[in-house]
Amino acid sequence: MSFLIAMAGKGGTGKTTMAAMALRYLIEHGKTPVLAVDADANSNFNEVLGLEVEMTVGQAREEMKKGGGLVDITKDQLIEMRINQALVEADGFDLISMGQPEGPGCYCAANNLVVRFMDALQKNYPYIVMDNEAGMEHVSRLTTKDVNLLVLVSDPSWRGIQAARRLKDLAQQLKIVVGRTVLIVNRATNGISSRSQEEIAAQGLELAGLIPEDPLIAEFDSQGRPTYQLPADSPALQAAFAIFGRLLP
Numbered sequence: 001m002s003f004l005i006a007m008a009g010k011g012g013t014g015k016t017t018m019a020a021m022a023l024r025y026l027i028e029h030g031k032t033p034v035l036a037v038d039a040d041a042n043s044n045f046n047e048v049l050g051l052e053v054e055m056t057v058g059q060a061r062e063e064m065k066k067g068g069g070l071v072d073i074t075k076d077q078l079i080e081m082r083i084n085q086a087l088v089e090a091d092g093f094d095l096i097s098m099g100q101p102e103g104p105g106c107y108c109a110a111n112n113l114v115v116r117f118m119d120a121l122q123k124n125y126p127y128i129v130m131d132n133e134a135g136m137e138h139v140s141r142l143t144t145k146d147v148n149l150l151v152l153v154s155d156p157s158w159r160g161i162q163a164a165r166r167l168k169d170l171a172q173q174l175k176i177v178v179g180r181t182v183l184i185v186n187r188a189t190n191g192i193s194s195r196s197q198e199e200i201a202a203q204g205l206e207l208a209g210l211i212p213e214d215p216l217i218a219e220f221d222s223q224g225r226p227t228y229q230l231p232a233d234s235p236a237l238q239a240a241f242a243i244f245g246r247l248l249p
Contacts, residue, residue: 002035002128003126003249004130005022005147005149006147006151007129007131008132009152009167013153013154014155015132018211018240020045021241022244026129031126032093032126033092034126035096035127036094038131039132040132049090053088056097057086057098058099096121146179147179148180149247150176151208152205153186156187156196157196158193165203184243185210191210192210209242211240211243214235214237
């Protein structure tokens with residue numbers, strides 16, 4: 001069974017960049033191959049990783065509905081073939097993207113396709129890194145509903161900590177089985193305020209560490225360069241590696 005790392009956080013907290021850093025940590029420490037899953041409706045995990053996505057799970061479903069232009073092939077065979085085609089292969093990892101929902105707020109059909117083949121996919125990857133949107137419904141639809149490590153990403157603000165707590169509550173409401181839930185505070189300049197520290201303690205959140213504000217990330221973003229390729233001396237990358245070194249087996 002794969003070790004599943006799920007990222008969650010409100011928009012703008014840097015959770016996709018954090019997912020890329022977790023992925024890079026795994027690869028640089030020989031924990032390969034890794035399956036990267038982009039489950040955010042605003043899909044940009046591939047951009048952070050520097051990859052092109054030619055087919056998403058949502059597009060695979062649309063082709064399946066139209067028959068895909070193939071004959072002498074069962075629907076299950078067609079789905080499996082399209083899901084495999086949606087996998088983008090890279091050095092040490094593969095990426096699969098959910099793509100846009102078919103209707104307003106509807107991700108059920110695309111999720112169901114991933115669920116049908118997730119068990120088979122898991123056998124090929126000792127680790128899975130899943131980047132989620134603010135909600136956790138994608139994780140809740142997995143066959144096992146087991147998350148080994150849920151990483152809540154927040155900015156240093158009190159409101160950000162509140163949002164992280166709500167995500168933790170949502171995971172419990174959706175009956176997602178989580179082995180360990182931790183909080184990573186991103187873009188910290190001078191630590192975190194006493195009020196935020198008090199809120200973390202009051203909400204029973206486990207603070208895994210702080211990621212410092214790193215001008216290299218803003219520079220990479222402004223130039224359209226994948227932050228997955230940050231140099232080794234990046235303060236944010238070094239802090240993330242130290243955190244994941246403590247968290248991951």
